[in-house]
Amino acid sequence: MIRIKPLFLSIILLLATGCSDKKEEKSLPVKKIQACPDPKEQNISEQNCSENNGSNLTKISTMLESATILKSIKDETHGVMLDRDRFIVNDVKQPIVLVNFFSTWCPPCRGQLPYFEDLQKKYRKDLFIAGILVNDDVNATQLEQFYKKYHMEYFVSNDIENEYVSAKVAEALKLDANFTLPLTVLYKNGDYYTHYEGVVPVEMIDHDIRMALDHK
Structure with a gap:
């Protein structure tokens, strides 16, 4: 703690x-x-x-x-509050938050990343994406190159607190500490909505985002 x-x-x-x-x-x-x-x-x-x-x-x-407070590779910071099935990001107006836990060495993670940029552009007013780097010792220069290569035009945290956040989320989802990567979690207005272990079709995530937005 x-x-x-x-x-x-x-x-x-x-x-x-x-x-x-x-x-x-x-x-x-x-x-x-x-x-x-x-x-x-x-x-x-x-x-x-x-x-x-x-x-x-x-x-x-x-x-x-x-x-805790997370810091991105672009020195952008966001406060995050966690409580069981809640994940609240500071200064975020979008109702839907997509949290993606990934590693640069993980092939399935790399294959999924470009689709998040498409989702961010499509739902810019309604969706905030946070990439959380875990279990990775890549340095800042390598991560910057990785960021550009995979068009990760959204908040990507490489902060020391990433491991703490991943452990809290895994505990809330009742997952093993060494959970499958990538792990993607959707929250609506701070409340847990759904999650995906491993790679899933982007159409599935897109569908769930629309369902979350339509559900009052």
Whole structure:
């Protein structure tokens, strides 16, 4: 478990009323917990309201304990909060997040990567793709060349925290620690939607993205 950074502690206080060792601290957007409404107006008890707020705070605290910051090969950073079947990326407006765990030495991974660029272009307003490099000791120069060769025009993290994120996601999906690569997971509004172990036809992923967008 990683250590909670001071910025995450400050967020809690607000809610209550190959790799780089240093991570750029960036505040994570959070939704304020609404104060309890007047029980007379809402026809609810003060006890129920207190219990609901306590439950929300516990859930948020759990997510912040599992929060980290990922850095891309282009020095772009995103805060990520994880909690079981939730994966929330900082500053992302698109409702669908596709997380792809890959390695440069993995032939199936390399065969699938170019299709993600097509999906990113097709669903630019609705889809955010995050490539997470795992189990790989490729250096920054080699990764930059790999990035260009496979047209990975989306967020690709080579941060030291990638292994931590992959372990948390594998645990949530009940997968072995040495899960099959590539592993691709779809989230909608932060909630788990579906995942694919190994290579699957891009048409299947495309279909599931459309289904997720159509499902209210």
